[in-house]
Amino acid sequence: MTASFLGQDYLEIRDLTVDFDGFKAVNSVDLTFLQGRLHFLIGPNGAGKTTVVDALTGLVHGTGRAEFRGRDLLGMKSHKIVRLGVGRTFQTATVFEQLSVLQNLDIAAGLHRRAGSLLLARGKTPAKVEEALETIGLTTLANRPAGVLAHGQRQWLEVGMLLVQDASVMFLDETVAGMSTEEREETGELLQRIAGDRTIVIIEHDMEFMRRYADFVTVLHAGTVLAEGTVAEIQADPQVQTVYLGTVTEVAADA
């Protein structure tokens, strides 16, 4: 995050298409993620939200262009994308359960270390890790195995891992799903705190959470962008209402 990027770091996606054997899970999507705002990506189940992120992080093959800092992310290997500063979490939190919270963060902080230094044991906790522990509020649990963390704490640990790996673009896939109301609030505030010079993209189903914290919203539906704008604009959009009313009825019928 050098000064020259400040205010102009962005991820520009043009004509992104992901084709699963003829089924276009993402179909010619254009998106621009700007620095410093909480950008929500919403849409009904199967809309292609996760697939967009998968394509941008090298997990599935996508066509089109996804430019970040002069590089096209499509076609790059996952670990190289991460090294470029694009990080993500997964729909199901995956922390290293047997390692302590501190170790989890330390490992995540290590990607820019020289290979030889990996053969040494950790001396004192790196300042970056200490700081991240503070930010995500897990300082008191630093030495506990991550496996004993509650659901919400795991998600925060994931965010902390992105912080220490210096991710300037963060894709958070359904981070607050399954969290209690207070946990959601803490998460929202955490995200607002760290948004600053980062580009944060949040995939979310919880409309209440989105209304409270979104700076910008993109609605995906059946692999295409249905609408974009502020929360108010999105809520007023009749197309979005139809899509969501449709799903809401379905969900209600299921239950």
Add this chain to the structure above:
Amino acid sequence: MTAPDAPKTASRFTPARLFSSYGALVAIGLVALVLLVWAPGSLSAFRLGNLGKYCAWAIAAVGIGLAWGRGGMLVMGQGVFFGIGGYAMAMHMKLEAAGPGGVPDFMTLYGNGTMPGWWEPFRSGPFTLAVIVLGPAIVSFILGYGILKRRVKGAYFAILTQALAVAFATLLISTIKQTGGFNGLNTFSTFFGQNLYDPQVKENIYLITAGLLVFFLVVVWQLYRSRYGELLVATRDAEERVRFLGYDPANIKLVAFVAAAVMASVGGAMFVPIAGIISPSNVDAAASIMLLAGVALGGRSSLLGPALGALAVGYGQSALSEKYPTQWTYFQGALFILVMLFLPAGIASIWPKLKALVPTKRSASPGGVGIEAEVEADAGAVAPV
């Protein structure tokens, strides 16, 4: 954002953790004391020789612990690397026995008495030592690179490595004129110029082997406490996640695979002067599995488990196979299955499990006791001892 039972010490390594790390070093020291001081003083030459053989297996086992226990790679063909070291050493000793310019006896017996050109450099001791270390490193790097970069894992990885051991043994058996075939290489007279029948030389060879075992234990101790060690465990448990930390998991696993191969080779090399033979049956699939059995028994992801397990299985084999040569194989197979079924983390996992049963302040905390005990036990299996 606080938990009820959070320890007071914050984000630093606690003294207890440091102790457990150095406590492991103390445990290695105890092993060293037993192997290097007590055993030579108390055991007969015959028993000491046997113990040396188990130590050679244990060196290979330490590597398996690294690759399998920590790296999650079920290496079922370590016999190949054991064999590279063993055969390199045996070739050198065969040439020593043949004398300057001489040809190993079996070549005149099975062939026309001419030696293949690739045997020639093994007359040199330094060359042989270099092959013992670099040979398996290069071979395992090439194999590992091909296998791991293609993301071959789990059962496929196991079967592939096992197939290599089968192929290696078959190759050896089919090349009787070059490698001694089914009989392997035996009848040596000297070890780097030292008379193999001299009891002092025998003891020295034992001491070198046991010393190498201790050395490799210290090496993996450092690896396990290093950031690399944590990364390796992380890769074992969630490879995809590690990829999204910006590392290429294949490279992380490759380091462990290569290190394990070198250890197996060194073990094989030391096995030869002690056992007085290396043959396909020491390096084939069954031999590879015997190495695994010891590691599984002792606890594959613990520091000392693989070595102690290998020593125990070696001892069991000698003790039982003399009385019941055929049954031993079945017994060993049954043992392997029983351990994998009922004690998947090996004997080393019993201690943390017992500890978890005793209600201490930490494990008796309310809520999530089940998970907590399990995690503590698992964490224990990974902890330095």
